[in-house]
Amino acid sequence: MFSRIRDDIKGVFHRDPAARNTFEVLTNYPGLHAVWLHRISHKLWKHDWKWLARSLSTFGRWLTGIEIHPGATLGRRVFIDHGMGVVIGETAEIGDDVTLYHGVTLGGTTWKAGKRHPTLESNVVIGAGAKVLGPITIGENAKVGSNSVVVKDAPANSTVVGIPGRIVISANTPQDSNDKRNKIARKYGFDAYAVSPDNPDPVANAMGVMLEHMHLMDSKVEEMCKVIQSMGGEVCTDNLHAISAQDFAETGLSPVMPEAQDGSHESFDPKI
Structure with missing residues (x-):
């Protein structure tokens, strides 16, 4: 006792x-x-x-x-x-x-x-x-x-x-999936949403799934553009607008971006 x-x-x-x-x-x-x-x-x-x-x-x-x-x-x-x-x-x-x-x-x-x-x-x-x-x-x-x-x-x-x-x-979550999600999050500038598995937040987890879907769609569109151009078509000739922190200014959800050497905030390119 x-x-x-x-x-x-x-x-x-x-x-x-x-x-x-x-x-x-x-x-x-x-x-x-x-x-x-x-x-x-x-x-x-x-x-x-x-x-x-x-x-x-x-x-x-x-x-x-x-x-x-x-x-x-x-x-x-x-x-x-x-x-x-x-x-x-x-x-x-x-x-x-x-x-x-x-x-x-x-x-x-x-x-x-x-x-x-x-x-x-x-x-x-x-x-x-x-x-x-x-x-x-x-x-x-x-x-x-x-x-x-x-x-x-x-x-x-x-x-x-x-x-x-x-x-x-979960212990069953593949490590390569977590690594890919973190890489995509950094590329899109969404680190502030804590999409890494270190933060047990269902909203953040949903953001991670959305980022993976966006990455997959970008890859598919890029492949389609290359095939169409190889066949003589003229598509995807204009660059997509680069997303910047200023685009989120009016939402109150502007992600904090690292400062460039000239003191301005870097934009993040939506294409990987």
């Missing part, structure tokens, strides 16, 4: 830079208090002391603002940061070193008995206000963004954001 408590405290120091000393963690971290009370209520639940287990769980909710059903299974070093408003359902299963922030719900989507709550594998992080619903599995090392609503499985090492939750970073 005491070894588990020491593990929990070490986990807090590892994940919360605001933690200053052991006494402070012991007395001022309601997320830990909720987990410790749950361990007792869970044992009571397993030994068929249902009413007493539920009563202790209710007391824990009153004391900490965190509701953990005594039937839920929690692994080692589970850290509930801040904690207020966290709800964990009866059949939820949480692995080791999982981090939950305030307002998280691990809920069900049916009133039928049986497995109806999520399973979080080791090292999962669930952002503030996120809702993970149903008997789904969030894979190891996955992250769920704040205020997301997740109703489908998420693979290991993925990042899920949005309503409904969308996987925006």
